[in-house]
Amino acid sequence: MVVENFPNVLEWLRSGFGTFLILLLSGAVLGTVFGFLVATWRHGPVEGFYSVAGVIAAAPGDFLGTSFRRIGAIARLSIKEALRRRVILVTFAIFAALLLFGGWYLTNVEHPERVYINFVMWGTQLLVLLVGLLISAFSLPEDIRNRTIFTVVTKPVRATEIVIGRIVGFGALVTALLAIMALLSYVFVWRGLSHSHLLVGDTQTVAALEAVDPVQKLNPQGGRTSDNAVRAGSTTAEAGHRHDVEIIEDVRDPGGPQPIDQGNILSKETRADGKLVYRRVIVLPAAGHTHAATVSGPAGSESIGLGNSAGYFRARRPVYADLLQVYDTDGLEGQGTDVGREWRYRMYIDGGNATDPETLAKAEFQYSGLRPERFDPGETVILELTLAVFRTYLGNIQKRVLASIQLESIPADPQNEPRLQSEPILFETSEMQIQPLPVNRRLSGRRIAPDGTILESGVYGLFEDFASGPDKRIKVVLRCEDKNQYIGVSRADIYFRASDDWFAWNFAKGFLGIWAQMIIVVAIGVALSTVLSAPVTIICSLVLFLVGFATPFIRGLLDPTAEGGGPIESLIRILSQENMVVSLETTWFTTLMERMDDLLLAGLNSLTWLAPSFRDLDFSRFLTWGYSVSGDRLAVAILISLAFCFGASVFGYFCLKTREIAGQT
Amino acid sequence: MAAVTAEAKRKKLEQTNPDYNPDVVVETQNLTKVYRDFWGRQKVRALNALDLDVRKGEIFGLLGPNGSGKSTTIKLLLGLLFPTSGRALVFGKNADEVTKNERIGYLPEESYLYRFLNAEETLDFYGRLFDMPPKVRRERSRLLIEKVGLQHARRRQLREYSKGMVRRIGLAQALINDPDLIMLDEPTSGLDPLGTREMKDMILDLKAQGKTVIMCSHLLADVQDVCDRIAILYQGELKELGRVDSLLKISDETQVRFKGIPAAAHDEIRQVIERHGGEVLSMENPRTNLEELFLDIVRESQARPGHRSERARN
Numbered sequence: 001m002v003v004e005n006f007p008n009v010l011e012w013l014r015s016g017f018g019t020f021l022i023l024l025l026s027g028a029v030l031g032t033v034f035g036f037l038v039a040t041w042r043h044g045p046v047e048g049f050y051s052v053a054g055v056i057a058a059a060p061g062d063f064l065g066t067s068f069r070r071i072g073a074i075a076r077l078s079i080k081e082a083l084r085r086r087v088i089l090v091t092f093a094i095f096a097a098l099l100l101f102g103g104w105y106l107t108n109v110e111h112p113e114r115v116y117i118n119f120v121m122w123g124t125q126l127l128v129l130l131v132g133l134l135i136s137a138f139s140l141p142e143d144i145r146n147r148t149i150f151t152v153v154t155k156p157v158r159a160t161e162i163v164i165g166r167i168v169g170f171g172a173l174v175t176a177l178l179a180i181m182a183l184l185s186y187v188f189v190w191r192g193l194s195h196s197h198l199l200v201g202d203t204q205t206v207a208a209l210e211a212v213d214p215v216q217k218l219n220p221q222g223g224r225t226s227d228n229a230v231r232a233g234s235t236t237a238e239a240g241h242r243h244d245v246e247i248i249e250d251v252r253d254p255g256g257p258q259p260i261d262q263g264n265i266l267s268k269e270t271r272a273d274g275k276l277v278y279r280r281v282i283v284l285p286a287a288g289h290t291h292a293a294t295v296s297g298p299a300g301s302e303s304i305g306l307g308n309s310a311g312y313f314r315a316r317r318p319v320y321a322d323l324l325q326v327y328d329t330d331g332l333e334g335q336g337t338d339v340g341r342e343w344r345y346r347m348y349i350d351g352g353n354a355t356d357p358e359t360l361a362k363a364e365f366q367y368s369g370l371r372p373e374r375f376d377p378g379e380t381v382i383l384e385l386t387l388a389v390f391r392t393y394l395g396n397i398q399k400r401v402l403a404s405i406q407l408e409s410i411p412a413d414p415q416n417e418p419r420l421q422s423e424p425i426l427f428e429t430s431e432m433q434i435q436p437l438p439v440n441r442r443l444s445g446r447r448i449a450p451d452g453t454i455l456e457s458g459v460y461g462l463f464e465d466f467a468s469g470p471d472k473r474i475k476v477v478l479r480c481e482d483k484n485q486y487i488g489v490s491r492a493d494i495y496f497r498a499s500d501d502w503f504a505w506n507f508a509k510g511f512l513g514i515w516a517q518m519i520i521v522v523a524i525g526v527a528l529s530t531v532l533s534a535p536v537t538i539i540c541s542l543v544l545f546l547v548g549f550a551t552p553f554i555r556g557l558l559d560p561t562a563e564g565g566g567p568i569e570s571l572i573r574i575l576s577q578e579n580m581v582v583s584l585e586t587t588w589f590t591t592l593m594e595r596m597d598d599l600l601l602a603g604l605n606s607l608t609w610l611a612p613s614f615r616d617l618d619f620s621r622f623l624t625w626g627y628s629v630s631g632d633r634l635a636v637a638i639l640i641s642l643a644f645c646f647g648a649s650v651f652g653y654f655c656l657k658t659r660e661i662a663g664q665t
Numbered sequence: 666m667a668a669v670t671a672e673a674k675r676k677k678l679e680q681t682n683p684d685y686n687p688d689v690v691v692e693t694q695n696l697t698k699v700y701r702d703f704w705g706r707q708k709v710r711a712l713n714a715l716d717l718d719v720r721k722g723e724i725f726g727l728l729g730p731n732g733s734g735k736s737t738t739i740k741l742l743l744g745l746l747f748p749t750s751g752r753a754l755v756f757g758k759n760a761d762e763v764t765k766n767e768r769i770g771y772l773p774e775e776s777y778l779y780r781f782l783n784a785e786e787t788l789d790f791y792g793r794l795f796d797m798p799p800k801v802r803r804e805r806s807r808l809l810i811e812k813v814g815l816q817h818a819r820r821r822q823l824r825e826y827s828k829g830m831v832r833r834i835g836l837a838q839a840l841i842n843d844p845d846l847i848m849l850d851e852p853t854s855g856l857d858p859l860g861t862r863e864m865k866d867m868i869l870d871l872k873a874q875g876k877t878v879i880m881c882s883h884l885l886a887d888v889q890d891v892c893d894r895i896a897i898l899y900q901g902e903l904k905e906l907g908r909v910d911s912l913l914k915i916s917d918e919t920q921v922r923f924k925g926i927p928a929a930a931h932d933e934i935r936q937v938i939e940r941h942g943g944e945v946l947s948m949e950n951p952r953t954n955l956e957e958l959f960l961d962i963v964r965e966s967q968a969r970p971g972h973r974s975e976r977a978r979n
Contacts, residue, residue: 043750062763073793077779084781148776151838152745155794156766662698662745 009635016636020643023166023609027101027647031654032056055658062158062653067477070157074165076233079173081166082135088177091131095181098123099188103500107240113312114624116192117507120185122618128181129545132174132518136525137537144661153661166526167645172518178518182511186504191311197235197243197291197306204303206266209233209247214268219244230279234308241287245304250278257379281574288312309654315506318384318495319374321365321476326489328361337361339390339486346388346488351401351480363489365476366410367496374498380438381462382497383476388488389431400428401482405494407443408475409466418449420466424479424629429487434625436497482629509629513619516641520612521545523641527648530655547611558605612644667906690846690877691719691742695751698737698901711737713901714751719879721845724872726892726909727881733898735881736774739848743771744881767795770844774851776835780824784815784834787823788841809837814863828855836867847871849880853887858959864939865891886956889913922951 032052039048082088102123106115140162143149152162201208209222209231219225219232223244231247247266252258254276259265266279281293281304294309326336326347336347349361375381389401404424411417420443425490427437439462446457460466467474476494479489524544528537547554556562564580572593573580584590617637619629698712712734727735740746741753744761752761756768778787785806792802809876810819813833823831832855839847852868853861868891872877882888888895889909897905905912935945953961 047750058762065763067796069796073790077782077790080781081779147773147775148779149743150773150777151771151791151835152794153745154766154769154771155791155842156763156796157794158763241827348699660745662740 005052006630006633008632009639011462012632012636013639016028016639016643019606019609023606024647024650026606027466027651031651035654035658055654058657059653062160062657066158066160066164070161071165071168074152074157074161075169075172078139078166078169079135081139082170082173085135085138089135091127091177092180095123095127095184098515099184103188112239113189113193113288113336113626116189118620118624119509120189121510121514121623123184124178124181124511125517125618125620128174128178128514128518129521131177132170132521133525133538133541135173136166136170136522137529137532137541138401139170140482140526140529141532141534141537147662149661159653159656160649162656163526163530163649167519167649168524170522172520174518175515178511178515182508185511186507192240193312194308195238196308197238199245199304199306200234200236200242204305205297206231206247208304208529209245212246219246226282235283235291239287243286243291244284245293245306246282246284247279248282250280252276252278260378263290264295266295267299285311303457313503314508315501315503315628316384316626317374317498317501317628318492319367319369319498320495321367321491323366324489324491325362325364325366326361327364329359331359336363336489338379339488346490346493348388348486348488349478349480351482351485351487359481360481363478363487363488365478365491365494367471367476368471368473368474370463370474370496372463375496376499378441380440383437383439384495384497385429385435385437386433386481387429387431387435387478388493389429389645390486390488392484392486400430401480401485403427403429403487404479404481405437406477406479407439407445407462407466408477409468410473410475410556412469415450418447418455421445421448421459422466424459426481506628507623508618509634510623512634513617513629513637516617516637517612517614519641520617523648524612527652527655530652531659544611545614547608548614551608551611551613552615554608555605558599558601558608560601565594566601568593568600612640616640688721689718690721690756691717691725691879692754692757693717693738693742693751694754696738696741696748696753697750698734698741698746699749702733711901712741712898715903717896717906718904719877722872722875722878723893724868724878724880724891726831726888726895727879727898728883728885728888728895729881729898730883732900734901735883735898736850737901738898739879739881742848743769748873749914767842768845770839770842772835772839772847772849772852774854776831776838778823778831778835778838781822784810784819784837787834787838791838797842805841805843805878809840812840812867813837822853829857829860832856832864834859836864844876846877846879849878851882851884852880853884855883858956859963861887862956862960918946 035055039051042048043051067426096626099120102119106112106119120261140149143152198204199208210233211228212219212225212232217225217227217229219229221232221234221244225232225244226248228248228250229246230249233245235243235245239243245400250259251271252275252322254274259278259280260274264281266281268279269277271277279589281295283291283293286395289309289311292310294305294307295302296305297303324347325333326349328334328337329350329352337350339348347363352360383405388401391401406422406424409420411419422443425437425439427435429435441462442459443455443462443466444459447455449455462474463472475566478487478489478494521541524541525537528540532540560566564573569584569590572578573584578584616633617640619633619637622629683725693715696712696715696717697710697737699707700709700711702708715734715738717738725863727738737746738938741748742755742760743766744763747761755765779790782790788806788809789802792805793839797805810816813836815833815837817827823834826834832852836849836852839849849868853864856864865887868878868880872891872893880888892909894906894908895912896903931948935948938945
């Protein structure tokens with residue numbers, strides 16, 4: 001999964017609030033000008049001026065006179081009205097049908113949890129947004145058409161209250177709908193994936209597992225077993241997969257840490273050299289999950305039970321690098337090697353052809369905040385990698401590209417203070433996958449002086465010695481150890497995996513993202529329906545949302561540095577059949593054209609902010625790939641939805657205020 | 666030109682109304698409404714240069730055939746429509762100001778109420794719109810439901826109501842805030858004679874409480890019964906304005922009603938009139954009107970259920 005660089009809330013607010021204010025201001029100016037033009041067309045410039053001034057002068061009073069009781073009354077009425085429409089009921093019926101029969105078609109052996117989560121998120125999002133749009137778009141136009149609005153606006157009700165009351169009412173209703181759907185979805189995903197296996201064999205005991213040849217290390221299926229396996233077998237096939245089951249010998253120091261999971265221990269012996277040997281039953285992961293094995297019964301005829309599926313639902317909390325620097329074979333910082341189109345997102349480091357590792361290209365990831373309390377207890381800390389590989393020769397395609405990482409401390413003053421460097425950890429990259437790489441909490445390494453001399457060697461603690469300074473910073477150095485191959489890296493490609501977020505809460509956060517989208521849909525629907533009829537409101541909203549889903553693409557089109565220039569320049573290039581990349585002759589005309597293009601692009605670019613950028617609010621990709629949604633993202637999503645509610649309320653107020661309620665429509 | 670006619674109309678207004686009261690609740694100045702289509706082309710001139718004053722404590726009737734501008738006037742006064750030119754002032758405030766609604770009650774032409782609410786919910790909803798605290802809301806609702814006689818149907822949804830009942834609850838919602846000015850758009854339309862009479866009684870009752878009432882109707886009898894002053898509109902123009910009693914008085918005719926004299930005396934009376942140069946236009950037994958007859962029958966049936974009316978048998 002590609003993780004974009006995401007700022008924290010305050011950073012985001014600094015730029016986001018500015019954009020918001022600019023949009024608000026330009027909206028106010030444009031609205032006033034438009035209102036004046038319409039009023040002039042109706043009544044002439046003098047009368048027009050006075051009527052626009054009157055509307056603007058009345059606005060602060062109306063906003064200040066807004067009463068919560070009236071908003072509450074309108075909200076309650078909206079809820080009752082929407083419930084009457086039975087849209088909600090129909091939605092539940094469709095959703096129930098999806099959940100009832102959807103499971104039949106959700107088959108993915110590799111990662112079933114992704115398909116399940118994706119399915120419920122997608123289904124909920126589609127249904128909820130549709131319902132939100134329908135009930136919000138129809139309400140006000142229907143009220144005006146039935147003239148029931150007459151008895152409302154002839155009470156001291158402010159236009160703000162009519163708009164906000166509706167947004168609040170429909171928002172609350174669809175929130176309740178979404179909450180129920182989220183709960184059902186959770187149960188559906190959990191129930192759909194939960195399963196258990198039996199051992200293949202005559203009994204559910206150790207006898208079902210065959211002894212492993214200590215030299216060949218093959219299991220009955222013909223695959224390789226773990227290095228320390230003594231017996232191996234397999235489970236029955238359930239949900240399209242089976243697991244390998246092994247009995248392993250786990251050798252421990254008597255004084256050192258002992259196994260955390262005690263339920264799967266068959267026997268415990270003390271070896272001749274004084275070490276403890278545990279024989280444990282383990283189930284190897286398959287299809288993205290595993291099962292806990294439990295051993296019960298008298299010694300010699302223990303029965304082995306396999307528990308419910310576990311490990312499907314993850315909410316990884318990555319500690320991403322703050323900084324990524326790539327150095328080429330000459331040790332100069334740069335953008336990595338250009339390997340073609342791929343280059344844009346990832347930077348590629350060269351496997352080189354020299355044998356001295358110090359001259360290899362390297363990528364340095366710098367992390368901060370590496371505190372032990374953020375990580376699960378255990379002997380190792382997990383680094384996860386999502387590296388890309390670019391091969392200049394195929395060689396043995398089965399063989400993966402070799403790479404290494406080295407951990408280094410970051411001294412406060414690198415010129416004078418020594419630094420710690422761990423031994424390189426070699427690994428094979430698995431492409432297109434999230435690859436876990438356990439790193440021991442105690443690493444052998446050396447202390448190196450700034451001039452390169454080794455001061456001492458020893459075993460150092462990851463958190464105690466490497467992660468130094470008040471910020472607990474650490475550096476991970478990645479090298480490609482295969483000659484003439486390249487490894488692609490981006491800042492998010494190597495991260496420390498802190499202890500997981502609670503999955504249910506992460507699931508809720510995913511639905512909060514849908515909630516934010518839904519609130520925006522409701523707000524826009526209500527705001528547009530103050531001036532448009534229901535069908536036109538729906539069409540306009542849909543167009544806005546389409547633009548919203550495609551904002552990254554549209555903003556790309558509006559990039560002034562793009563080849564071929566802005567709209568006018570592009571048109572001229574098309575008409576004059578100029579090449580896109582040839583720069584035009586600099587004359588007063590081209591200068592003027594470019595200035596106008598800049599202006600047009602800036603205007604169009606700011607318009608794109610009016611469409612809700614749903615990609616920023618859609619957290620389904622985090623859920624499906626098993627990442628925790630960060631609090632910053634969630635806060636920003638909620639801020640965005642509130643900003644839209646505010647804008648929609650102001651827009652709706654002025655539209656409703658200047659609308660002739662009893663006018664012929 | 667329009668200003669001149671407005672001035673003239675105002676003068677006329679003052680002349681025709683000897684008891685001119687400066688305590689003006691509603692005032693329109695040169696109020697004009699032109700309906701236009703989307704492109705701004707004129708479609709209908711619904712109201713033309715209307716000048717009106719409605720004073721505190723009177724029942725003012727707007728009269729006219731369908732499409733004469735009665736409803737348009739009321740909607741302009743409520744801010745539901747915006748004037749093309751001229752001004753509409755209510756309690757001295759512009760008609761498009763929201764705060765004036767605090768003191769206004771409005772019964773629309775057809776009671777445009779939410780049909781999925783019951784009577785109590787309806788009144789509670791409108792009470793909330795006046796920002797009334799819960800206790801006051803409950804008290805007012807109870808009182809008004811009693812007043813309009815809907816206690817038996819307070820928990821039924823309005824969709825199940827008969828037209829008369831909807832009209833009653835419509836009046837109740839117009840009175841929820843104890844308004845000083847009540848605007849009634851065709852208050853008696855759709856009501857049976859009994860309901861009409863009750864509505865008229867309630868309007869008179871409001872007047873007795875010192876409220877100002879503006880009603881528009883094309884049912885002349887209703888207007889005649891309750892209104893103090895009327896304005897007659899035709900095709901958007903004000904045609905007549907004045908007190909009902911002075912407008913309807915036929916000053917060169919005299920009506921005498923007596924009873925208990927023999928038929929022979931009729932000729933004598935006729936001779937007396939002719940001797941004074943008068944002309945007898947009619948001399949007959951007066952008839953009660955159908956409304957009176959109907960109400961009598963209903964009252965009698967209520968008193969003696971299951972019997973045919975004594976009067977009907979005669």
